[in-house]
Amino acid sequence: MAYHSLYTLFFLVVLHSCTLVFEGDDGDSDWSTGQIMFPANTFSIPDSVQQRFQEDAERLALRDIHRDETDKISLIEIPDPLIKTYYNGLLHLYNANKIVERDIVIQKYNIHAFPHPEMNNVLVAVDTTAQWVKLWQEGYRFTGNSQIDQLLNQYQLYIYEYHRWKNRHVVELQAKKSINILALAKKFQDIDGVIYAEANSAIGDGDNITAIRKTAYVVYEFSLGYDDCPSGCIHRHYWAFRVRYNGTVEFVDEYGSPLP
Secondary structure, X not given: OOOOOOHHHHHHHHHHHHHHHOXXXXXXXXXXXXXXXXXXXXXXXXXXXXXXXXXXXXXXXXXXHHOOHHHHHHOOOOOHHHHHHHHHHHHHHHHOOOOHHHXXXXXXXXXXXXXXXXXXXXXXXXXXXXXXXXXXXXXXOOOOOHHHHHHHHHOOEEEEEEEEOOOOEEEEEEEOOOOOHHHHHHHHHOOOOEEEEEEOOOOOOOOEEEEEEOOOEEEEEEEEEEOOHHHOOOEEEEEEEEEEOOOOEEEEEEEEOOOO
């Protein structure tokens, strides 16, 4: 899988394509409504697939959060009902094995959500003259700085690596569960001794899943990106599905560049 720094542009293009295909039914901007709570049968779904779908669902839910400019920088915890909606929908899609196009996106190409936005890893550049930083340098998790330690404890953050780069020291923190790293980084930025904090985001481009909640169903759009993806995939092929809130799956359309 390759990555591309112009991912944001790609994501806007995907959203535009969904609007064209499903014109007349605006996406639901309220994450607390429109839920696929009807559980899917997981008996025939391998644990590894369920784990990947869980990650996909968390990322799709976080993308919903990022559509709201206030929630994007303030809501750290990803709402569980929103994650469950996308997760249940993906499981229902997996079980719809009589739909030929489902076999193509899940079995043949194994398409998953592109890893953006970041959900687990934050980079914190630190002032090495700050007293609390010395404990991080020595490998300790907690620093004695109440603000830092509260964030570490509340969001289950652990030191993944302490980078001693030529021009500055940067601590790479890893969250045990998926959260809104963009909003978390903002919390770190206001602490004395922190030079900057930012999500350790992937760059590049590749295959992707997008989703938009509608009045009665969720639209899932799977896409296969190919040709020069390190610089931004030149070509992209799409498959769109509806998963209704009762778990019913429908194939909608296939379009885009010819398959490679």
